[in-house]
Amino acid sequence: MRYLTPLTPAKRKVLVATAAADVPLNGALVFQKERLAVIKDNTGFYALSLVCTHLGCTVTVSENSFSCPCHGSLFNRQGKVDRGPASEPLRRLKLVTDNGMIKVYDV
Amino acid sequence: MIQDFIKHLFPRVVLERNLRLSYTFCLGGLAFAAILIMMVSGMLLLTYYQPTPERAYSSVLFLEASVWGGKYLRSLHRLTSHAVLILIMLHTLRVILTGAYQRPRQLNWVIGCILLFLAIFEAYTGYLLPYDQLAFWATQTGMELLSALPFGSFLRSLLVPDGVGQGLSLLRFYALHIAIIPLVVLLLSFLHFYRVRKNKGVLPYL
Numbered sequence: 217m218r219y220l221t222p223l224t225p226a227k228r229k230v231l232v233a234t235a236a237a238d239v240p241l242n243g244a245l246v247f248q249k250e251r252l253a254v255i256k257d258n259t260g261f262y263a264l265s266l267v268c269t270h271l272g273c274t275v276t277v278s279e280n281s282f283s284c285p286c287h288g289s290l291f292n293r294q295g296k297v298d299r300g301p302a303s304e305p306l307r308r309l310k311l312v313t314d315n316g317m318i319k320v321y322d323v
Numbered sequence: 324m325i326q327d328f329i330k331h332l333f334p335r336v337v338l339e340r341n342l343r344l345s346y347t348f349c350l351g352g353l354a355f356a357a358i359l360i361m362m363v364s365g366m367l368l369l370t371y372y373q374p375t376p377e378r379a380y381s382s383v384l385f386l387e388a389s390v391w392g393g394k395y396l397r398s399l400h401r402l403t404s405h406a407v408l409i410l411i412m413l414h415t416l417r418v419i420l421t422g423a424y425q426r427p428r429q430l431n432w433v434i435g436c437i438l439l440f441l442a443i444f445e446a447y448t449g450y451l452l453p454y455d456q457l458a459f460w461a462t463q464t465g466m467e468l469l470s471a472l473p474f475g476s477f478l479r480s481l482l483v484p485d486g487v488g489q490g491l492s493l494l495r496f497y498a499l500h501i502a503i504i505p506l507v508v509l510l511l512s513f514l515h516f517y518r519v520r521k522n523k524g525v526l527p528y529l
Contacts, residue, residue: 271467272466287464
């Protein structure tokens with residue numbers, strides 16, 4: 217069995233790094249390959265994983281919501297579930313602002 | 324010659340009413356014939372398909388666009404795969420409705436159920452190979468579903484050791500699809516047919 221499960225390289229800790237000025241207010245900066253979005257609203261910055269908590273498709277980012285193309289789950293801007301089948305909110309990723317730079321970490 | 328051959332498929336003495344098509348509707352035989360078509364068309368597809376994430380999709384496009392009969396061949400493989408599943412399901416339904424799973428054929432019923440499961444698994448592994456969006460997300464969601472089962476995470480790590488969309492995962496699906504599952508299906512099919520003949524007392528024309 218050990219033959220069939222190879223060692224996997226350690227996960228990258230910093231997923232993305234970007235200038236804070238690049239994130240539009242009340243908008244989202246989407247990193248498609250990393251499957252995450254950095255969002256800025258009146259309270260500040262936060263990062264959401266775009267992996268649907270139902271079965272793992274990448275959600276589509278629109279103005280006020282995140283919708284999943286696979287089974288129609290709908291999340292609001294905070295990542296909370298508006299409509300199923302997903303039952304859990306989108307995962308929040310650790311975000312650190314430092315000197316005008318934003319770094320998103322895998323938690 | 325052909326007529327002689329067909330004659331030899333049956334015993335020397337057979338009751339005419341036992342030869343009626345509605346006895347089994349030949350569903351199992353048709354399913355196996357469809358599997359043979361899958362093997363022949365699949366072997367021809369092997370000469371063009373490239374099982375790497377970068378080249379899989381483009382090799383399918385190339386086959387469809389630039390190879391004589393390529394599109395026909397791929398459609399044949401795809402449509403026949405649907406036919407196989409439908410025929411095996413109908414065959415299972417027929418066996419249930421006629422009570423043919425009962426003693427003394429209980430072993431063959433179990434073998435048949437394993438074959439049904441393997442056929443579905445074979446179809447599922449083939450689904451990833453074209454590597455289009457449908458294939459990719461179907462595998463992504465399928466693997467999430469698998470994780471929900473007991474030992475699911477372990478099975479998932481065997482099937483997709485490096486995550487859906489990576490090279491090893493595609494290679495494992497490919498290996499399962501073209502070699503491992505077909506071999507097991509063939510072996511179990513022959514055992515299935517052997518058991519049918521062995522239990523000939525209950526199936527009068529074999």
